[in-house]
Amino acid sequence: MGSTAITLEDARTLDRSDPFPHRxxxxxxxxxxxxxxxxxxxxxxxxxxGIVADTVQGQWGRSLINSWNDHDWIGAxxxxxxxxxxxxxxxxxxxxxxxxxxxxxxxxxxxxxQMNSDRRDVVTEMGNFPTDxxxxxxxxxxxxxxxxxxxxxxxxxxxxxxxxxxxxxxVHYRTAFxxxxxxxxxxxxxxxxxxxxxLSHSIGAVPLDLHADxxxxxxxxxxxxxxxxxxxxxxLYIARxxxxxxxxxxxxxxxxxxxxxxxxxxxxxxxxxxxxxGTPPILSLAALEAGVxxxxxxxxxxxxxxxxxxxxxxxxxxxxxxxxxxLISPDRAEHRGSHIGFAHPQASAIMNALIAQGVIGDFRAxxxxxxxxxxxxxxxxxxxQAVDILAGIMASGTWRLxxxxxxxxxx
Ligand SMILES: Cc1ncc(COP(=O)(O)O)c(C=O)c1O
Numbered sequence: 001m002g003s004t005a006i007t008l009e010d011a012r013t014l015d016r017s018d019p020f021p022h023r024x025x026x027x028x029x030x031x032x033x034x035x036x037x038x039x040x041x042x043x044x045x046x047x048x049x050g051i052v053a054d055t056v057q058g059q060w061g062r063s064l065i066n067s068w069n070d071h072d073w074i075g076a077x078x079x080x081x082x083x084x085x086x087x088x089x090x091x092x093x094x095x096x097x098x099x100x101x102x103x104x105x106x107x108x109x110x111x112x113x114q115m116n117s118d119r120r121d122v123v124t125e126m127g128n129f130p131t132d133x134x135x136x137x138x139x140x141x142x143x144x145x146x147x148x149x150x151x152x153x154x155x156x157x158x159x160x161x162x163x164x165x166x167x168x169x170x171v172h173y174r175t176a177f178x179x180x181x182x183x184x185x186x187x188x189x190x191x192x193x194x195x196x197x198x199l200s201h202s203i204g205a206v207p208l209d210l211h212a213d214x215x216x217x218x219x220x221x222x223x224x225x226x227x228x229x230x231x232x233x234x235x236l237y238i239a240r241x242x243x244x245x246x247x248x249x250x251x252x253x254x255x256x257x258x259x260x261x262x263x264x265x266x267x268x269x270x271x272x273x274x275x276x277x278g279t280p281p282i283l284s285l286a287a288l289e290a291g292v293x294x295x296x297x298x299x300x301x302x303x304x305x306x307x308x309x310x311x312x313x314x315x316x317x318x319x320x321x322x323x324x325x326x327l328i329s330p331d332r333a334e335h336r337g338s339h340i341g342f343a344h345p346q347a348s349a350i351m352n353a354l355i356a357q358g359v360i361g362d363f364r365a366x367x368x369x370x371x372x373x374x375x376x377x378x379x380x381x382x383x384x385q386a387v388d389i390l391a392g393i394m395a396s397g398t399w400r401l402x403x404x405x406x407x408x409x410x411x
Contacts, residue, residue, distance in 0.1 A: 011384035039372030042227030055286040089209035104219040104236040110249040119164035163193040171201035171337030182213040205338035207300040228288030252277030306375035307338040317387040352402035
C-alpha cells in the first residue's frame with residue numbers, strides 16, 4: 001500500500017472486502033468511539049447481556065441450586081475449556097477455565113518446579129508482562145531457585161542443563177513481538193526443560209496450533225481477544241500425557257477426584273480438572289462462553305490476515321502523517337501479534353488527548369502508545385480516522401492540554 005496515497009475512500013474500499021462484513025454488528029460499540037483497546041478489554045458482544053440475564057433470572061432465579069446439574073454449571077469450566085482447546089490446537093480435556101492468568105501461572109509453575117526440583121533456574125524474559133515476572137520471581141524464591149531474566153533475543157541461549165522451567169509471553173504486551181513458539185519449545189525439550197507459554201495476547205489474535213508446535217503448558221486471558229468481559233476467568237492448558245504428573249499447589253475441593261464425597265484426604269482428579277481450586281464463577285463463565293462462542297465462528301487465519309492488513313495501513317499512515325512516532329512493533333507479520341505500538345516522548349499526554357476525542361487506545365509507560373487491532377469489529381475506516389485525529393492533535397498542539405489529565409485503567 002503506498003503510504004501517502006491512502007485516502008478515506010481507499011479505507012472504505014478495503015472495508016467493502018472485509019472477510020467478516022457482519023461481525024461488527026455482533027458487538028456493542030458506542031457511537032463516536034473508535035475502540036483500539038480490545039487487546040486489553042475486548043468489546044461487549046451483543047449476545048452477552050441476554051445470556052448473563054438468562055443465567056441470573058432463568059437459571060439461578062428459577063432453578064436455584066439445581067442449576068449446578070440442570071444447567072450444567074458444574075461442567076462449565078471443562079466445557080468452555082474444550083471450546084478454547086479447539087481454538088488453540090489442543091484436544092478436549094486439555095484445557096480448563098479457572099481463576100486468573102496470574103493464579104494459573106502460579107499453579108503451573110509451582111507444579112513444574114517441584115517436578116524438576118534438581119534444577120536451579122527459572123528462565124524468563126526481561127520486560128515481560130509484570131505479573132509473569134512477579135509470579136516467576138515469587139515461585140523461584142519459594143523453592144530456592146534462581147530467576148534468570150534475559151532480553152528476548154537471548155532466551156534460547158539462556159536455556160540450558162540448569163533450566164528447571166521457562167515462562168514466556170508468546171506475544172509481548174508492549175511491542176507485539178511474537179516468539180517462535182515451536183523453536184523455543186524444542187530448545188527447552190532438547191535440554192529436558194519445559195516452557196509455560198502465556199497466550200494472553202495471542203488467543204483470538206493469531207492462529208495457534210499447540211500440538212503441532214509441541215507445546216505442553218500454557219495459560220491465557222479471557223477478557224482480551226476472547227471478549228469475555230472485565231476480569232473474565234482465565235484458562236490453563238496441560239498436554240494430556242503430562243497431566244498425571246502435575247499436582248496443583250492449590251489443593252481446593254473442586255480439584256478433588258470426587259468433590260462431593262467430602263473426603264478429608266486430598267486425591268487429585270485424574271484429568272485437567274485437578275487444576276480447579278474453588279467454586280466456578282458461573283456468571284463470569286456465562287459471559288466468557290458467549291465471547292468464546294463468537295470467536296469459534298471465525299477462521300483464525302482469516303482473522304490474522306485482516307489484522308495484518310490493518311497493521312500495515314496503520315503503520316503506513318503513521319509514517320506519512322505522524323512521522324515523529326517510532327514504530328516499535330515488528331514489521332514482519334510472522335513476528336508479531338495483533339496490536340501496534342509507537343513510541344513518543346509525550347505518549348501519555350497524546351493518548352489522553354486521543355481518548356478525549358473518542359479514540360481509545362492505551363498508554364504504556366514510559367513512552368508507548370498501544371493500539372489493539374481486533375479484526376472482528378475494527379474497520380479500515382477506523383484506522384484511517386484514528387490517524388487523522390492523531391495528526392490533528394499533533395498539528396494543533398491540543399495534546400499539551402491533556403498533559404496533566406490522569407487516566408487509570410487496568411491492563
Ligand atoms: C501477558 C499477560 N499476562 C497476564 C495478564 C494478567 O492476567 P490476569 O489479570 O488474568 O492475572 C495480562 C494482562 O494484561 C497480560 O497482558
